[in-house]
Structures are given as structure tokens and as C-alpha cells.
Amino acid sequence: MTDLLSKFDPLIQERENLLATGVKDPFSLVMEEVLSPTVAICDGKETILLGTYNYMGMTFDDDVRQAGLKALEEFGSGTTGSRVFNGTYSLHRDCEEALKEFYAMDHAMVFSTGYQANLGIISTLAGKGDYVILDIDSHASIYDGCAMGNAEIVAFRHNDVEALEKRLRRLPAEAGKLVVLEGVYSMLGDVAPLTEMIRVCKENGAMVLVDEAHSMGFIGENGRGVSEAQGVIDDVDFIIGTFSKSVGTVGGFCVSNHPKFEILRLVCRPYVFTASLPPSVMATASTSIRKLMHSGNKRAHLWENSKKLHQGLRDLGFTLGTPEAQSAIIAVIMPDLEKGAMMWQALLAEGLYVNLARPPATPANMTLLRCSLCAEHTGEQVDQILGMFEAAGKAVGAI
Amino acid sequence: MANREEIMAKISELIGPFNNKGVELSAATTFQGNLEWDSLTVMDFVAAVEDEFDIIITMNMQAEIETVGQLADAVTKLMEN
Numbered sequence: 001m002t003d004l005l006s007k008f009d010p011l012i013q014e015r016e017n018l019l020a021t022g023v024k025d026p027f028s029l030v031m032e033e034v035l036s037p038t039v040a041i042c043d044g045k046e047t048i049l050l051g052t053y054n055y056m057g058m059t060f061d062d063d064v065r066q067a068g069l070k071a072l073e074e075f076g077s078g079t080t081g082s083r084v085f086n087g088t089y090s091l092h093r094d095c096e097e098a099l100k101e102f103y104a105m106d107h108a109m110v111f112s113t114g115y116q117a118n119l120g121i122i123s124t125l126a127g128k129g130d131y132v133i134l135d136i137d138s139h140a141s142i143y144d145g146c147a148m149g150n151a152e153i154v155a156f157r158h159n160d161v162e163a164l165e166k167r168l169r170r171l172p173a174e175a176g177k178l179v180v181l182e183g184v185y186s187m188l189g190d191v192a193p194l195t196e197m198i199r200v201c202k203e204n205g206a207m208v209l210v211d212e213a214h215s216m217g218f219i220g221e222n223g224r225g226v227s228e229a230q231g232v233i234d235d236v237d238f239i240i241g242t243f244s245k246s247v248g249t250v251g252g253f254c255v256s257n258h259p260k261f262e263i264l265r266l267v268c269r270p271y272v273f274t275a276s277l278p279p280s281v282m283a284t285a286s287t288s289i290r291k292l293m294h295s296g297n298k299r300a301h302l303w304e305n306s307k308k309l310h311q312g313l314r315d316l317g318f319t320l321g322t323p324e325a326q327s328a329i330i331a332v333i334m335p336d337l338e339k340g341a342m343m344w345q346a347l348l349a350e351g352l353y354v355n356l357a358r359p360p361a362t363p364a365n366m367t368l369l370r371c372s373l374c375a376e377h378t379g380e381q382v383d384q385i386l387g388m389f390e391a392a393g394k395a396v397g398a399i
Numbered sequence: 400m401a402n403r404e405e406i407m408a409k410i411s412e413l414i415g416p417f418n419n420k421g422v423e424l425s426a427a428t429t430f431q432g433n434l435e436w437d438s439l440t441v442m443d444f445v446a447a448v449e450d451e452f453d454i455i456i457t458m459n460m461q462a463e464i465e466t467v468g469q470l471a472d473a474v475t476k477l478m479e480n
Contacts, residue, residue, distance in 0.1 A: 131457075136442050146458075153458040157446060170455045364439055 023341045024348065026356040036060055037248075037376045042353065048381055048388075050371045051355035055328050056217045056298055057376030058248030058288040068249075071283035078278045083110075084265065087276030091283050098286040099255055102293055103224055103239065107261040110253050110282075112274050114213055114242030115141040117252030120270035121209065121238060122180060123149035130176035133167060135159065137187065137363045139211065142180050151178075158185070158363065161196045168204035177206035183226030184214035187362050187370070188321030189329030191219075195230045202235060209238040217246025217292040218299055218328055218375075243285045246292060251277050251285055298375040302328055305373045305382055312386040317399040321368065331357075332369040332389075339398060340367035346392035352385060406452075406478070407471045413447050414467070426468030452478060 019025060033041040037057035038049050058064055071091060081087035092110060099108035111117040122145030126132045130151040134142055137158040146153045154171070156163040164179070171177060179201045181192050194210065201208045212225030220228030223246070227233040237258060243251035254264075265271060277285075303325075310325035313332060321331030334340035337358050344356040347369070355370040362368055373382075393399035411424050417440055418424070422433050430436050436444070445456055448470070454477045456464075464470050 154455055155442065155458055157442065163446065166450065167455060170449075170453065360438070365437060 018338065018341055021338060021341075023338075023345050026341055026344050029348075029353070034059075037374050038381060040353070042348070045351060047348070048352050048377075048385060050373070050377075050385060051353055052374065053214070053245040053372050054248060054374050055214075055302060055372065056246040056248065056288075056292060056295060057374045058246065058291070061248070061288065061291065063291065064248065064284045064287045067287040068280040068284040072278075072280040075279035077280075079276045081275060082272055083276045084272050089276075089279055089282070091279050091286070092276060095251075095282045095286045095289070096253075098289040099253055102222075102289050103233075103255045105239075105255045106257045106259075108253055108255045109261070109265060109268075109271065110251055110277065110285075111271055112251060112277055114240070114244060114252030115144075116270040116274065117240050117242070117254055118142050118211065119145045119148055120268040121240060121254045121264070122146060122178070123270075124264060124268040125207075125209075125238075126151035126176065126178045130178065131171055132178050132180060133164065133171075133206065134180040135182065135185075135192070137185055138180060138182065139186065139213075140361070142182075142211065159190065159192055161193055161200060164197055165200040165204070168200060168206060171204075173205065177201075177204070178209060179206045180209045180211070182214075183210055183212040183219065184327040184329065186214050186329060187357060187366075187368060188331045189214075189325075189327045189370075190322045191215075191226050191326040193230075194227050195232050198227075198232045198235045207237040208235065209240060210236045211240045213240070213242045213245060214327060214329060216241045217295070218302055221296075223292050223295065223299060243281075243288075247285050247288045249281050249284045249288065251281060295375075302373060302375040305375070305377050305379070306330065308379070308382050309371065309373060309385065312382070313389060316386065316390050316393060318389070318393065328373045330371045330373070332371065334367040334369060334398065337367045339396065340369060342396045343369060343392060343398050346395050347388060350388035350392050352388045352392075403471055403475045406474050407467075409451060410448065410467060410471055410474065413444065413451060417444050424467055426466060426471070428467045429465050430467075430470075431465070448474065454478065 031040040031042055037054045037059050040047055040049055079087040095110055096108040118141035126149050128150040131154055132146050132151045133154045135158055136155045154167050156167050184191055198208055210227050215225040217223040219226050227236050238254055238256045240254050243249045306325040306328045310330050319333045340356055357368040357370050359365045449456055452474055464473055
């Protein structure tokens, strides 16, 4: 018998080697208590959270929690059904209304996760003979959406407008084309030049999908994302987003002004063949989305935090993923996985949690300590965070 | 239009800057096994080939191409279309 798991032997070996150096397993952290959007108890120790994507700190918002409790009482713990059968409650419709209000768009479709939103929309829109053109650094959910569909897949160099344009021009003029972009790329926290990219897409007859998972609620005057901030949201055909970041719960969605959009509910398999989100999740999401529409002050504070942390880390001598803060993600580039894991552990010992990101999730085989800020981090916490980076960086010889 | 030998010669030339290990090239040379390229190198090399011949090598096609000879065949076919 061939052991089907033997293909993972190299990874098992790499993990064993890493753990043999004495570092704590960076991928099995447990939070025993969560005190607020920015503080948890890990291994009995109070820890500042700097790697949660909880950008707007909505997870502990009083109105959000009350809405969830009420829905749990009134509608029960789950729908036990697909959206197209018994899984659409008034709360699901209301959540889609909240999204339409938030984005000022005609249609909204809620999926059970953001991953499924990309999986479903990309694989359904682009069929046999069509082309999906994507940035090489696209999220796994985008690649998996491509793998699930039957379209031809064309990749171009990260954020390279010229590379995108060249490829679009070489494709058959009559073929269906979907260009998939992200507002913020989650590994380095850099922003896409959407204005230029969308211009070349339109010139070459391509439809455009922008994943705004890491910008919703924060970037743009109304928090609609990078496409709003760059003034091109009206030229985007489909926006994909998630409830598991700024919205503070779980779920995914697609919004669009396309007049035929509603038919996707019947043909999109990751929408049809799964249970819909629990009522309490829908109620917390709707409440959070509507509050995010009026969160200009929190957006301003999150920008202050992001710029302050970016500047502070640069001043300490760390190498960062972007020359300036472009989003609420600040990526610290580490020389290798071993050093990255040591630094991660040293930060945890100081009382700070960040994400350790490693290949193949990262571009160019980088090991990253990825920090994501929250609007609920205080200025004092950012100072504390910088102090912890200094202490840990010196302890492991990273600076 | 270039024939297969010319295409093969051009591809070998394009491999040059990425051939850090100085591997001797033949039609049977594999990109992953012999040249030991990672995904980023593959991306840059594919872009160079695409620009040279003004073609698109989709990721679907790339998945089927393991050797230098297979790439030359694929490019030849794309040039014919």
C-alpha cells in the first residue's frame, strides 16, 4: 500500500527540524481568553494582539454583540440549510441590504466564508473558453477559484500594469475575460494601482473583480476599499469581501451593479451546496456593517496607528514590506524561517502576538512577521509594541 | 515564421540568465528537477518567453510542460495558431 500521506514527509521533516531548535510551534497557538479586540490571554500571559485582521475592532462592540444575542434567542443556533432551500431567513436578506447600503450597489450575495465567495464567483463567472487574468501574488482562494473552474488562467507579475496590459492584448478579442485584483495584498500590505489597471482592463474588454477583503471598513472615505480611495469603484464589476476582518464575524460576499447578477444564486455551487450562516452571525454582520458606514474617526485613528508603527519599526532598523504604510498591515521581513520563528517566539515572550507567514503563502519565498493593526489599539499600546519589537529584535539579533 | 530549431535555440538563450547552476541544456532538461527553479523563477522565465514570442502560455498549459523540449513544442504550436 502506498501511504498517501508520504508526500508530506518533507514538510513533516522541516517542522521537526524547526521545533528541534527549541522554538515554540508558531502554528498551534491557543488563546485561552480574549479580553478585547486587542488583548488576549495566551499560555496564561496577557498578550497584545497584533495579527488578527480585526481592523475596526468590531468583535466586542456592544451593539454588535446585543444583535447577535437577540438573533440567537429568536431564530436559534443555525439554519441547517442552503440559501436556496430553507437557509434564507429575514436576517440574511437584511445583511444583503446592509451590504447594498454600504457599497451603494444594486446587488449583494452573502456566502458562508470569504474563501467560498472567491471560489464560487470566479469559478462560476469564468467558464470553458474564458480567461481569468490574475496577479501572481493572489490569495489562495483566488487560485482555488481558478482551479475549480474550467477557464484558461493567465498570471502577471505583481502589481505590474504593463505586464497585465501586454497579456490582455495578446488574448483573443472575442473571448470572455475576468481580471482578478486585490485592493490590499495581505502578505506585504501593499496596495494595487487599481486606477491604471482597471483602465487597461476596460480598454481591452475585460470585466474586473476586486477583492477588498483587507480594505473594507478602513480604506476609502466610506470604507468601501482601495477602489473607492482611487476613485474607480464605479468601473469595478464585482467586489468580493469578507466579514472575518473589519466586520468582525465570519462570512463572505460579492456586491455588483450587474443587471443579471441575481442568477448567480442558482448557478454558483459554493453558494448553493452549503449551509447558510447562522442567524446570530447575520445579525452581528448587519449591525457591524451599518456602524462601519459611520466610522470616519476610527478610520483616521487606524491610519495614525499604522503610520506610527511603520515609522517606529523602520527607525528601529527592521526591513518592511512597503516603503510607507499603505494599509493596516505592516510586514516585517525576516531573513529566514528559523530567524522568523525565533523572533516570533521572542515577541510572544514579550507579550505580543503577530502572524508568522512563510512560503508558499508568501511572495518570493519570504518569511514575514505580519502585523495588522486595530482601530482599538491605543497610541500607548503602539508604543508598547515598538518597545517589544526592540527588545525581541535585540535578543535574537534581528536588529 | 521561426521553426522548432530556432525556437529551441531562442529558449535556451532565454534560460541562460536563470540557469544559476550552469546545467547543460537538452530537450530532456526539466525545469523543476534539473534547473531546480522555484515558482518565482518560473514566473519570470515564462514572462520572458511570452514577451519574446508575443504569445500567452496559460497556467493550464504550464502545468503540462515539464521539459525544455515540451516547452519548445508548446511555443511552436502557439506560433502556428
